[in-house]
Amino acid sequence: MMKKILVTGCNGQLGREINRIYAGSSEYEIFNTDVFRPEVTELDITSVDKVLELVRQVKPYAIINCAAHTGVDACETDRENAYRINAIGPRNLSIAATEVGAKLVHISTDYVFEGNGTKPYIEFDTPNPQGMYGATKLAGEQFVQQFAKDYFIIRTAWLYGDGKNFVKTMLRLSETHPEVSVVGDQYGTPTSTAELAKAISVLLPTENYGLFHGTCEGSCSWSDFAAEIFKLSGKDTKVKPITTEEYGAPAARPAYSVLENYMFKLTTDFQFAQWQDAVEVYVKELLQK
DSSP states (O other), rough: OOOEEESSSSSSHHHHHHHHTTTTTTTTTEEEEEETTTTTTTTOOOOOOHHHHHHHHOOSSEEEEEOOOHHHHHHHHOOOOOOIIIIIIIHHHHHHHHTTTHHHHHHHHGSSSSOOOSSBOOOOSSOOSHHHHHHHHHHHHHHHHHSSEEEEEEEEEEEESSOOHHHHHHHHHTTTTTTEEEOOSOOOEEHHHHHHHHHHHHTTTOOOOOOEEEEBSOOHHHHHHHHHHHHHTTOOOOEEEHHHHHOOOOOOOOOOBBBBHHHHHHHOOOOOOBHHHHHHHHHHHHOOO
């Protein structure tokens, strides 16, 4: 009998990649949910009753929560929705997962850290979010730890895949701009959804529960990332590094939020690709389309 995996936010970048990685599986069957998408089952994760109703009906082996309010600036003004989606949603999924004995995979973020460090953050470092996005995502982590029994929390960062993302934005800008200004004083790790989905598929069958960091290896600034994208795609577009202050976003961003996949290294044989290698694979795929 096929094991059902219920995916929330199935139309996001990671949700699409999860579908790709399990396509054709003889062991797992994907049950997709999202909001305002007529082609899949609608699930409002902010309603505990609706979550319980659907999860009782589907009886999944696992729930992978890819749904989130990811608008970092919007979260500052849309606080109630940010808490509903990023904190209450994971709480509801945790309650339902525990009731039916399902595993829960919950995706979190590097924004739970203040981002003023000088060495990569490990899972044992104390979070201290500086904005509402990070605060609501941290609240979601805490609810999962409180209400879920068998869970994997995976913090990731700078994600790109099938959907709107930094790589596609840079390639689009390069069509009409000989030079682009990109923030050069924020450091993190570009991470492909392909690598993250692979990591999830490694953890899911195990009982290696807990909190994990899941990003590609290495680190760079946003301007370094842009330069690498242009190099890989054969563009002559120049990158002009600017400061966070010059960029002027409403919400605070971590200046240094590099994550070390310490728990993966301590408890598994899985290794993420170097960020340059992963983005090379992604850009090649994009250029072939």
